[in-house]
Amino acid sequence: MLNYFANPRRFMKLSGILTPWMAGATLILAGAGLYLGLFASPADYQQGETVRIMYVHVPAAWMALFCYTGLAISAAVGLIWKHPVADVAARASAPIGACFTFLALFTGALWGKPMWGTWWVWDARLTSMLVLFFLYLGYMALNSAFDDPQRGTKASAILAMVGFVNVPIIKFSVDWWNTLHQPASILRMDGPTIHPDMLWPLFLMIGAATTYYLWVLMLRMRRDLTEGRVRARRQIQAEEAGA
Amino acid sequence: MTGFRAILERDLRLALRQGMDSVMVVMFFVIAVVLFPLGVGPEPNTLARIAPGVLWVAALLSVLLSLERLFHNDFEDGSLELMALSPPSLEVVVLAKVLAHWLVTGLPLIIAAPVLAILMNMPADGFALLILALLLGTPALSLIGAVGAALVLGSRRGGVLLALLILPLFIPVLIFGVGAVEAAIGGFPARAPLLLLGAIFAATLALCPWGAAAGLRQALE
Numbered sequence: 210m211l212n213y214f215a216n217p218r219r220f221m222k223l224s225g226i227l228t229p230w231m232a233g234a235t236l237i238l239a240g241a242g243l244y245l246g247l248f249a250s251p252a253d254y255q256q257g258e259t260v261r262i263m264y265v266h267v268p269a270a271w272m273a274l275f276c277y278t279g280l281a282i283s284a285a286v287g288l289i290w291k292h293p294v295a296d297v298a299a300r301a302s303a304p305i306g307a308c309f310t311f312l313a314l315f316t317g318a319l320w321g322k323p324m325w326g327t328w329w330v331w332d333a334r335l336t337s338m339l340v341l342f343f344l345y346l347g348y349m350a351l352n353s354a355f356d357d358p359q360r361g362t363k364a365s366a367i368l369a370m371v372g373f374v375n376v377p378i379i380k381f382s383v384d385w386w387n388t389l390h391q392p393a394s395i396l397r398m399d400g401p402t403i404h405p406d407m408l409w410p411l412f413l414m415i416g417a418a419t420t421y422y423l424w425v426l427m428l429r430m431r432r433d434l435t436e437g438r439v440r441a442r443r444q445i446q447a448e449e450a451g452a
Numbered sequence: 453m454t455g456f457r458a459i460l461e462r463d464l465r466l467a468l469r470q471g472m473d474s475v476m477v478v479m480f481f482v483i484a485v486v487l488f489p490l491g492v493g494p495e496p497n498t499l500a501r502i503a504p505g506v507l508w509v510a511a512l513l514s515v516l517l518s519l520e521r522l523f524h525n526d527f528e529d530g531s532l533e534l535m536a537l538s539p540p541s542l543e544v545v546v547l548a549k550v551l552a553h554w555l556v557t558g559l560p561l562i563i564a565a566p567v568l569a570i571l572m573n574m575p576a577d578g579f580a581l582l583i584l585a586l587l588l589g590t591p592a593l594s595l596i597g598a599v600g601a602a603l604v605l606g607s608r609r610g611g612v613l614l615a616l617l618i619l620p621l622f623i624p625v626l627i628f629g630v631g632a633v634e635a636a637i638g639g640f641p642a643r644a645p646l647l648l649l650g651a652i653f654a655a656t657l658a659l660c661p662w663g664a665a666a667g668l669r670q671a672l673e
Contacts, residue, residue, distance in 0.1 A: 336623070343620040350616055354607040363670040364603040368617060371599055371663050 211290055217434050220294050224427040231424035235417055242413030250406050262320040264410055267395075268418035270313035273341060274376055276306025276422060280348070281373040284366035294430070296362045299369065300352060301429035305422055307345035314338055325389060333382035334390035337375060344372040455540030456548045463552035477518045477557045478564050484510040485568045496573045503574035504633035507582065508589075510568075511561050512622050515590060518557045519597040519618070520604075520611050522549060527605050527671065536672055542665035550591075550598050550661075558590035574637070581636035581646075588649040589629045595653075595660040596621050602667030625652055 214220055246264035253260035283299035286292050317335070318328040329335065352365040383392040394402045401408055467473050488506045489499055526532040535545045565586055566579055574582070600618040604610040631645035 340620045340623055343616070347613075347617040347620065350613055351603060351607070354604070354609065354613055356608070360606070360670065360673075364607075364667065367599070367663060367666050367670070368603055371621070 211286065211292060214294050215290075215292050217294055217297075217437075221431060221434060224431055228424060228427045228431070231420050231427065234420040235424055238413050238417035238420060242410050242417050246410035246414060250410050253407075256324060259320055259323050260407070262316050263407075264414045266313060266316040266320060267411060268414045269309045269316060270338070271415055272418045272422055273306055273310040273313050273338065274379060275419070276302050276309060277341060277345070277369075277373070277376055280306060281369045281376075284369040288363060288366040288370075294434075296366070297430050297433045298426065299366060300362065301426050301433060303345055303349050303352070305425055305429070307342065307349070309418070309422075310338060310342045310345060314342065330389050332388040332390055333386040334379065334388050337379040337382050340375055341379060344368075344375060348372070455538060456544050459535065459540075459545055459548035460552050463549055464555065467552065467556040473518065473521070474556045474560045477514050478560045480517055481510050481514040481561055481564055482568065484513060485572065489572070499573045500575060503569060503572035504578060504582065504630045504637070506572060507565055507568060507574075508626050508629045508633075511565065511586065511590065512593065512619075512626060514561055515557060515593045515597060516615055516618060516622075518553070519594075519601045520614055522553050522598060522601040523605055523668065524601070524610075532668065533672055536668065542668055543661040546598055546602075546661045546664040546668070550594050550664075553598075554591050554594045558586075558594055561590060562586045577639070578633045578637040581642050582633050585629045585632040585646065585649060588646065588653050589625045592625050592649070592653045592656045593622060595656040595664075596625075598664040599660050599667055602664045602671060605668070605671040625649065628652070 242264065246261055250261075252258050280299050280302040283295045283302065287296035287299055314335075317338075321330070322328050348365050348369055351368055352361045355361040355364070382388065383390055395408075395411075403411070485506060488502070492498060492502065523532060526535070536542055538545075562583060565582055569579060569582060597614075597618050600614050600621075603617065604614050607613055628645040628648045632642045632649065635642040635645060
């Protein structure tokens with residue numbers, strides 16, 4: 210399985226087929242989710258209309274963790290098996306994850322102002338999300354800090370694995386500490402505590418965010434791989450011209 | 453074990469002979485803390501309120517400042533490659549170098565901290581806990597920092613990059629370090645934050661040498 214995808218050309222072929230499907234799935238899921246979330250679902254009895262921010266905030270926060278997990282796994286695979294496509298996947302995941310993290314923090318602030326009366330509080334969930342954002346930035350900075358791109362890939366892969374300790378801390382921060390941020394209401398032992406009318410648009414939006422991630426990830430990876438091929442071909446041409 | 457001792461002794465000797473290193477780090481620590489009364493204003497209650505946090509942040513930055521040189525000189529002159537080829541594994545080399553780094557920079561900080569705490573008008577109840585928390589926290593900082601220092605070897609703009617990579621990972625130590633001191637000042641039991649600091653120290657002691665050694669290996673390739 211790993212070896213099968215280690216061939217960039219095979220990946221290009223497969224992702225060429227999958228990319229339009231992912232784009233279509235994203236549009237349909239986001240369209241349905243936004244319609245249900247913004248028009249067809251009821252306003253919350255306490256939060257009023259601001260509850261609708263949740264339909265963007267929760268998927269973004271979810272994807273922030275999902276992207277980092279994907280990033281860390283790809284980095285580990287790239288480091289251990291010297292897997293070229295996994296390296297590209299790790300590098301391509303980082304900016305997407307950073308954007309989702311920023312979106313989660315930003316929408317959280319927009320929601321926090323009317324609900325908590327403040328844009329920002331230093332509770333464990335918010336602080337650990339901010340740390341995650343810095344980890345993404347650090348990963349991208351380290352990745353591009355070397356003249357030899359191979360070194361950047363390896364160094365940042367190690368950093369991604371070290372930074373993974375933060376992911377469980379974020380997930381369980383609402384249980385370990387007394388936070389202002391509400392505890393988990395979907396992934397619970399006793400089932401979700403949200404009414405189906407709100408749960409459905411939320412699930413659709415999470416699905417849309419996931420397919421969006423896969424779509425943009427494949428676009429970025431295809432660009433990276435093509436760029437590499439162009440560079441290699443230019444080098445050959447330059448060498449032939451020199452010889 | 454002999455390899456560990458040899459590297460430890462070499463690093464300590466280098467630091468003592470050519471070394472303004474510890475003096476510089478302590479000087480930075482002192483000056484960074486002194487800036488706060490001048491910036492915030494000399495009102496004693498305000499200073500006492502922010503003292504634990506200021507001391508910890510300043511200690512964090514001082515450690516960060518000295519970390520860039522942890523592997524850098526040995527990497528430049530090639531002795532790091534010799535150490536990688538020598539019988540003790542690279543993890544042991546990292547541990548020896550981190551211990552030397554902590555003895556040269558972390559320990560002087562801990563000695564200077566109570567004096568600065570007096571300048572910051574910190575209540576006397578917090579002194580013992582401040583020293584204890586720093587004793588548990590600063591080795592963890594050196595260990596985490598070693599991973600970062602190994603990763604940025606040979607990069608462009610290494611110093612700034614190191615700060616960006618390492619400071620987010622320092623945050624847990626800062627939170628529980630300040631938590632322990634503030635609990636003691638407020639008259640609460642400081643057991644929980646101290647235990648967590650100890651846990652962080654134990655975890656970094658077990659894991660960071662591997663990470664730093666992996667970082668060094670890819671830098672030496």
